[in-house]
Amino acid sequence: MHFADGTVPEDYLTYIRHKHLWILGGLCALFVLFILSISVGAVGIPAYDVFLTLVNGLIDRIDGVLHLGIPHVSDTVSHKWDAIVWNIRLPQALAAVVAGVGLSVAGVAMQSILRNPLGSPFTLGISNAGAFGAAVSVILLGTGTMQSTIAGAVTINNPYVTTLLAFFFCLLATAVILLISKVRGASPEVMVLAGVALSSLFTAGTMFLQYFADDSQLAAVVFWTFGDVGRATWETVGLMAVIVAAATLFFAVNRWNYNAIDAGDETAKGLGVNVESVRNIGMVVAALVSAVIVSFLGVIGFVGLVCPHMVRRIIGDDQRFLIPGSCVMGAVLLLAADTVARLIVAPYVLPVAVLTAFMGAPVFIYLLLRGYRS
Amino acid sequence: MILEVDDVAFTYRSAPVIREVTFALRPHETLAILGPNGVGKTTLLKCMNAILKPRCGSILVEGTDMLRADRMEIARKVGYVSQKCEAGRLTAFDAILLGRRPHIGWNVSEKDLKIVEAAIRRLRLEDLSLRYIDEMSGGELQKVNIARALVQEPRLLLLDEPTSSLDLRNQLDILGIVRQVVADHDVSAVMTMHDLNLALRYADRFIFLRDGIIHAAGGIEVVTPETIEAVYGVPVTVERYNGFSLVIPLAGHEA
Numbered sequence: 065m066h067f068a069d070g071t072v073p074e075d076y077l078t079y080i081r082h083k084h085l086w087i088l089g090g091l092c093a094l095f096v097l098f099i100l101s102i103s104v105g106a107v108g109i110p111a112y113d114v115f116l117t118l119v120n121g122l123i124d125r126i127d128g129v130l131h132l133g134i135p136h137v138s139d140t141v142s143h144k145w146d147a148i149v150w151n152i153r154l155p156q157a158l159a160a161v162v163a164g165v166g167l168s169v170a171g172v173a174m175q176s177i178l179r180n181p182l183g184s185p186f187t188l189g190i191s192n193a194g195a196f197g198a199a200v201s202v203i204l205l206g207t208g209t210m211q212s213t214i215a216g217a218v219t220i221n222n223p224y225v226t227t228l229l230a231f232f233f234c235l236l237a238t239a240v241i242l243l244i245s246k247v248r249g250a251s252p253e254v255m256v257l258a259g260v261a262l263s264s265l266f267t268a269g270t271m272f273l274q275y276f277a278d279d280s281q282l283a284a285v286v287f288w289t290f291g292d293v294g295r296a297t298w299e300t301v302g303l304m305a306v307i308v309a310a311a312t313l314f315f316a317v318n319r320w321n322y323n324a325i326d327a328g329d330e331t332a333k334g335l336g337v338n339v340e341s342v343r344n345i346g347m348v349v350a351a352l353v354s355a356v357i358v359s360f361l362g363v364i365g366f367v368g369l370v371c372p373h374m375v376r377r378i379i380g381d382d383q384r385f386l387i388p389g390s391c392v393m394g395a396v397l398l399l400a401a402d403t404v405a406r407l408i409v410a411p412y413v414l415p416v417a418v419l420t421a422f423m424g425a426p427v428f429i430y431l432l433l434r435g436y437r438s
Numbered sequence: 439m440i441l442e443v444d445d446v447a448f449t450y451r452s453a454p455v456i457r458e459v460t461f462a463l464r465p466h467e468t469l470a471i472l473g474p475n476g477v478g479k480t481t482l483l484k485c486m487n488a489i490l491k492p493r494c495g496s497i498l499v500e501g502t503d504m505l506r507a508d509r510m511e512i513a514r515k516v517g518y519v520s521q522k523c524e525a526g527r528l529t530a531f532d533a534i535l536l537g538r539r540p541h542i543g544w545n546v547s548e549k550d551l552k553i554v555e556a557a558i559r560r561l562r563l564e565d566l567s568l569r570y571i572d573e574m575s576g577g578e579l580q581k582v583n584i585a586r587a588l589v590q591e592p593r594l595l596l597l598d599e600p601t602s603s604l605d606l607r608n609q610l611d612i613l614g615i616v617r618q619v620v621a622d623h624d625v626s627a628v629m630t631m632h633d634l635n636l637a638l639r640y641a642d643r644f645i646f647l648r649d650g651i652i653h654a655a656g657g658i659e660v661v662t663p664e665t666i667e668a669v670y671g672v673p674v675t676v677e678r679y680n681g682f683s684l685v686i687p688l689a690g691h692e693a
Contacts, residue, residue: 070552070559076531079568179524320539323528327536330520331583333489335590336513336540380570381526 083385086378090392097396098161101403102153106411109145117145118154159296159304160402160416161395163357164367166308168394170350171368172375172386173315176322177346179252179329184369185354188255188347189237189262191365194358196266197233198288199273201226203281226288227359234355237262238348250340255347291364291417293402300360311353312391318342319383326381366421367394370428377431397424439498440465440593440626441486446495448481455481456650459495463594463643468620468627470637473647474670479630480521482647483596486628487516499594513540517587521598523579525571530563530582533571537586550589557585561615577608584615595619595627601636609633613640634666634685658683 103114120136127134167185174183186192205225244258245251274282296304315322321342324332329339357364374397375389398416401423405414439462447457456478463469471479484490486497488504497504499515507515517537525533534557538550558567561581566574571582580600587595597616601609617640620627631637637644644661646654646669653669654660666674666685673688 070554070556072548072551073531073555073567075568076551076555079529079531320536320542323536324539326524326526326528327533328520328522328524330484330489331518331523331586333509334487334513334516334518334520334587334596335536336510338509376527381528382532 083379083382083389087385087388087392090389090396094161094392094396094399097399097403098157101157101160101399102149104403105148105153105406107148109148113145114149116140117149121146121150155296155298155301156294156402157399158301159293159361160399162301162304162308163293163361163364164371164394164396164398165312165391166304166353166357166394167364167368167398168371168390169308169312169315169387170353171370171394172372172383172390173318173322173346173350174368175372176325176383177252177343177350178256179325180256181373182369183256185350185357186263186363186365186368188241188259188351189266190234190351190354191358191363192263192266192270193233193237194230194355195285195289195363196270196273197230197359198226198362199270199277199285200233201229202284202288203273203277205229206281230288231355231359233266234351234358237266238351238355242344242348245344250343252343255343289363290415291358291362292415293361293364293398294413294415295361304356304360307356308353311349312387314349315346316387318346319387322346322383326383362415362417364398364417364420366424367398370424371397374424374428374431377434439463440467440500441628442496442498443486444496444498446482446485446492446497448478448485448490449493450481454650456485456647458651461645461652461655463626463628465624465626466620467643468617468629468641469643469645470641471628471630471645471647472632472634472637472669473653477647478650479647480598483598483628483630486594486596487512487518489518510540513590515592516594516596517590517592519580519583519587519595519597519600521602523583525574525579528571529568530571530574530578530585531558531567533582534558534585534589537589540590553589553591554585557589560588560619561585577604577611580604580608580612581615584612588619593625595625597627597629599630599632602632609636616640634661635682637661638683638685661685 099111099114103109103111116138123134123136170185171183174185174187175181177183178187240262241255241258245254248254270285274285277285321332321337324335324337325339325342332339354368371394372386372390375386375393379385379389398420401419402416404423405416405419408414441463443459443461446459448455459482471482473479481490485492486504491505502511502515504512504516531554534554535546535550538546538553542550558564561584563581563585566578571579574582584600595616600612600616604612613636616627616629619625629641638658638661643657644655645652646660646665648669654665661676661683663674663676666672674685675688677684677686
């Protein structure tokens with residue numbers, strides 16, 4: 065078959081450029097928000113100083129490795145902000161960006177893989193499994209205690225054990241679903257229903273443990289489930305960033321496969337997609353990303369479910385744009401939520417999970433009511 | 439030969455659905471697979487591009503064994519238009535571009551865009567190319583689905599009841615397009631169909647399935663009242679009118 069006589073239609077290229085512009089606009093918004101997020105807090109730092117502190121700090125760190133003697137961009141800003149910016153606020157802002165990207169991109173993939181608009185990184189019971197792991201750690205292994213700090217009423221005195229156990233149970237939930245889909249075929253229905261069953265099972269397990277817990281353990285478990293990007297350290301941000309970047313790349317490579325699956329399983333097979341393996345591997349990657357984020361930061365709902373839908377309403381279902389668009393949207397929403405969370409009841413700091421839904425739901429309802437952009 | 443099907447059998451949970459199916463198709467031929475509901479027409483169609491794996495037999499498309507080839511290799515030779523196709527928030531152009539997937543590397547090339555544009559012109563979809571497919575009518579969507587299969591640049595087109603939910607105008611449009619494509623390009627088409635009159639009008643080879651085996655196969659000469667009554671259990675007459683063959687059921691079939 066030969067269609068050699070075609071021309072590249074100009075109006076289509078314009079249409080594609082518009083989508084790129086949306087994503088670029090989102091990136092600019094993210095940059096502004098990022099600086100803003102670092103500048104506000106208990107101590108206010110002027111936005112321009114934040115920018116200079118970041119650039120100078122970056123130059124110092126690069127120069128520390130390469131020894132090129134690169135000068136600072138401006139010496140008008142002193143080193144007085146270095147500690148706050150580099151040690152406290154930057155890791156937190158980066159954690160919000162990384163977690164936002166990870167949850168959102170995993171949500172896009174799950175919605176496609178499960179052929180279900182309610183698909184999210186947590187559809188497979190990941191968050192409940194993580195919470196159960198934390199409950200096991202705090203209540204059975206006694207790793208939680210009460211401590212009064214300004215950041216939160218409770219801290220967990222052995223976060224590594226808690227994180228590892230949460231991660232272990234997240235992966236266990238994923239393995240069980242993989243096993244079920246191996247026996248019953250990797251159909252979206254089987255996966256969703258297995259996820260619902262596992263969610264209930266782990267919730268029941270957590271409730272059972274909580275029933276026998278004392279006050280301080282109970283508080284620690286509940287505290288753990290409030291997702292909070294303030295828990296991130298440079299090490300955890302680094303680890304999350306590597307995994308989220310790898311997963312995002314993986315999903316981007318598979319964008320045509322997900323587009324094909326969106327058109328129906330049989331059509332996808334006719335287009336050369338190994339639907340079952342794309343589905344299984346995609347699920348494992350999405351679960352891994354969510355498990356890492358949940359284990360380090362706690363449960364942050366809503367971002368993975370709703371950010372992809374916000375982007376769908378703005379730039380459509382084409383995965384070529386949906387995936388990068390959702391990454392930007394997830395980062396913007398979580399960073400915005402975290403910034404507000406640090407301001408709204410200052411000097412107290414709310415966990416970001418409380419605010420993601422508060423801020424995201426009204427926007428989402430507005431987009432639902434408005435319908436698609438024509 | 440473009441398609442050679444030899445002694446194919448398909449079993450669903452140990453119950454045989456089709457068996458001993460053997461036929462071949464030359465370039466520029468359009469085959470209609472006919473038979474009552476549940477006889478295995480769609481099953482046979484899906485075996486041809488290995489969406490379903492036959493229990494035995496062989497299926498060759500231009501000499502390539504469909505049961506050994508990987509999915510991508512199959513997709514470059516066989517285009518498939520499913521009976522049920524989901525319509526997401528995608529423009530017609532992007533939905534058709536998806537048909538280039540078996541050929542696309544990391545990114546879409548200019549050649550891909552040109553092929554899609556040519557297919558859009560071929561199916562007279564120019565005015566719809568930037569419309570979203572979730573806002574399209576059944577007929578428009580079916581044209582998009584066929585265009586998607588065409589830009590795969592296949593040698594064999596498989597269409598599962600391509601006109602089942604379309605109005606008269608669109609039925610004629612769609613089948614006219616298929617016939618034209620088969621006439622102009624080096625391809626063959628296989629369609630499962632319910633409407634005998636449309637089949638007679640647009641296909642030149644016919645297979646009647648009955649109880650999972652081929653009851654009759656061949657050119658227009660096999661479409662006889664006897665065959666149709668044996669396959670569907672309905673007495674009919676086949677008449678000529680203005681150069682068309684027409685199947686007319688004789689009385690309502692009061693069973």
